[in-house]
Amino acid sequence: MEEETLSIYKASRTIKRRENSLYNALRSIYEDSIFVGEISQLWPDLPLIANLRCGLWYSPTFQSTCYFKSTDGHCNNWSFNTSRLNLHVAHLAGQKGGCIIVDSTRRGKRFPDSMSKTIPIWTCVLNCAIFNYLNKKHALGIDAGMDPDSVNWDCSLHLPLWVSQTEKAAIENQLEDWTKQLESCGADIPSLASSLRKPLRPLWISQKTVIWLNEVPDSDSWDFTPIILVSASSSNGVFQCKTTSEFSWNYIAGAGDDEESWARGLSPNLFWNNAYDIISSGPDLCNKNVADIVEKNRVYHAQRGHITPQVTVTPLKLLKYTDDFTDNEELPLHFGTEQFTEESTIFWLGSTNIAVGPTRLAENGFNVDCILNCSQELVSGCLKNHERYLHLPIVSSKFDRFSLLSNLASAVNFAKFNLIREKTLLVCCHNGEDISICVALAILTSLFDSGGSFDSGKSFSETCITKWEMRRRLVFICNFAINARPSRGNLKQVFNFLNGGRSSLVS
Numbered sequence: 001m002e003e004e005t006l007s008i009y010k011a012s013r014t015i016k017r018r019e020n021s022l023y024n025a026l027r028s029i030y031e032d033s034i035f036v037g038e039i040s041q042l043w044p045d046l047p048l049i050a051n052l053r054c055g056l057w058y059s060p061t062f063q064s065t066c067y068f069k070s071t072d073g074h075c076n077n078w079s080f081n082t083s084r085l086n087l088h089v090a091h092l093a094g095q096k097g098g099c100i101i102v103d104s105t106r107r108g109k110r111f112p113d114s115m116s117k118t119i120p121i122w123t124c125v126l127n128c129a130i131f132n133y134l135n136k137k138h139a140l141g142i143d144a145g146m147d148p149d150s151v152n153w154d155c156s157l158h159l160p161l162w163v164s165q166t167e168k169a170a171i172e173n174q175l176e177d178w179t180k181q182l183e184s185c186g187a188d189i190p191s192l193a194s195s196l197r198k199p200l201r202p203l204w205i206s207q208k209t210v211i212w213l214n215e216v217p218d219s220d221s222w223d224f225t226p227i228i229l230v231s232a233s234s235s236n237g238v239f240q241c242k243t244t245s246e247f248s249w250n251y252i253a254g255a256g257d258d259e260e261s262w263a264r265g266l267s268p269n270l271f272w273n274n275a276y277d278i279i280s281s282g283p284d285l286c287n288k289n290v291a292d293i294v295e296k297n298r299v300y301h302a303q304r305g306h307i308t309p310q311v312t313v314t315p316l317k318l319l320k321y322t323d324d325f326t327d328n329e330e331l332p333l334h335f336g337t338e339q340f341t342e343e344s345t346i347f348w349l350g351s352t353n354i355a356v357g358p359t360r361l362a363e364n365g366f367n368v369d370c371i372l373n374c375s376q377e378l379v380s381g382c383l384k385n386h387e388r389y390l391h392l393p394i395v396s397s398k399f400d401r402f403s404l405l406s407n408l409a410s411a412v413n414f415a416k417f418n419l420i421r422e423k424t425l426l427v428c429c430h431n432g433e434d435i436s437i438c439v440a441l442a443i444l445t446s447l448f449d450s451g452g453s454f455d456s457g458k459s460f461s462e463t464c465i466t467k468w469e470m471r472r473r474l475v476f477i478c479n480f481a482i483n484a485r486p487s488r489g490n491l492k493q494v495f496n497f498l499n500g501g502r503s504s505l506v507s
Helices: 002-019 022-042 054-058 087-096 113-139 165-172 175-184 189-195 268-273 275-302 403-420 435-447 467-478 488-498
Strands: 048-051 064-066 099-103 200-205 225-231 241-243 248-250 354-358 370-373 389-391 425-429
Touching: 022 054, 022 099, 022 225, 022 248, 022 275, 048 054, 054 099, 054 268, 064 087, 087 099, 087 189, 087 225, 099 113, 113 175, 113 189, 113 200, 113 225, 268 275, 354 435, 370 403, 389 403, 403 425, 403 435, 403 488, 425 435, 435 467, 435 488, 467 488
Parallel strands: 048 064, 048 099, 099 225, 200 225, 354 425, 370 389, 370 425
Antiparallel strands: 241 248
C-alpha cells in the first residue's frame, strides 16, 4: 500500500513537471504577448508599462515599469504604501493622456489583486490629494492652473464589479488616512497637479473583454485620465492543451510569475532577443537552446569584467517521456517615451550631486567625479585613486542580514569626504534598484538636512531619525529614481544604522 501511494505521488509530480515545462511557460508568454500587442495598438499613443516583475515578460516594447504589489490589495490587508508611490506613472499618464499597465495572474482569476484593488486605491488617493491641493490654492486665491470644481474632479473609488460592496466600503473608510499619509510623506503633489489635467481612473481589459473595434474611443474623449489595466493571461480554469502544425504544448496562465522557479537564468530581455529561435525550436530543444543563450550571455559579460553567476540546473531523473521537463519597494525630471530595457539608467537625485544606477553603466565613461561601487562586480577601468573610488561588495539581506549595515559607515564617510569637496558621486549596485538606493538613503539622511541641503551631518547628529522621517527621505529618492525597489530587509539595516551608527562616522 505504501509503494502504491508513493507511485501516485510520483505520477502527480511527473504530470505537474510536464505541464510546467520551460517551453510551455515561454510559449504561453509568447501567445499572451500577442494579445497585449493587440490592445496596445488600440491606443498607440499611450505608453506601455510593465508591472514588475511578472508583467515585464509580456512585451518587448515597454516604455517604462512600475511596481504595484498584489499584497497591498489583499482582502483586509489593503494598503497605500508610500515606499511604492509610482509617481512617475501618474506623470507619464498626464503627459501622454493615459497609460497601459500590463500584468498577469494564475489560472482561475481574471486579474491580479494589484489590478483589482491596489492600483484603484492608488489612483483614488492621488486624486484626493490633488483635489485637496487645488482647493487650498483656490481658497487662498492662488492660481493653480485649474479649478477642481470646474473640471468635475472625481475623487470616488472605482473598483471592478467583482469586488463586493462590503469590501469597497471598508476600503473607502481608509482613504482619508491614506491621503493624509501621501500629503505628509514629502511627495511632490504640486507637480502631480500640474501634470494631470483630468483625474486618474482605472479601466480593466482581459482576454474575455469584448471590444468593438469600430467603436474604440480615443483616450482624449474621456473626462478622465485612463489607466488601462491589461491582464495578459487567459483566466480559463480548464487545463488547455494546444497544438500547432509542428508541436503540442500546454498553456500556463500567468507563466511569467515566479521566474526563479522556471526561467533557468533567462531574463525577459534575453527571451525577446531570441524569441523566434526559442519558440520555433520546440519542446525537445528548448532547454538546450535556453541554456546556450544564458551561457553565451554570461560569457559576454564576464569578458567585459561583469560578474554574472553561472546557472546550474540539477538534472532530473529520466522519465519515460522524452519531452518531459521537471519580497520591494518611484519621478524623474523628464519622462521620455524611449523603449524600456533592462539596462536601466542612472538617476540624479535632484541637486544633491548624488546619482544612483547599475554598476555596468559606471563602466561606460559616465561623467562623475567619484564612484561608490556596492556590487560584487568590479568596474573595469575604474579610477584607482582610493579617494575617488570605493568598492564595497555588499550582498542582499537574503544572503547576509548584516552585510549592508556593516558597510554603511564606510559608504557615508566616503561620500562625506567627496561631497565636502563638491564632487559628484555615483552610488551603484548590481541592478541600481535596491542596495544602491539604500546606501543613498543612508547618505542623504546622514549628511543632508530635512530641506535637502548638504550640512556634513550636523542636523543628523542633533536629530533622532524615526521610521517616518526615513520614509520621507526614501520618497525623495523615489521621486527621481523611478525604478527604486529597496527590500524590507535592507531598509531595516539602514534604519538600524541611522539609530546606532553615529559613533562610526568621521567627524
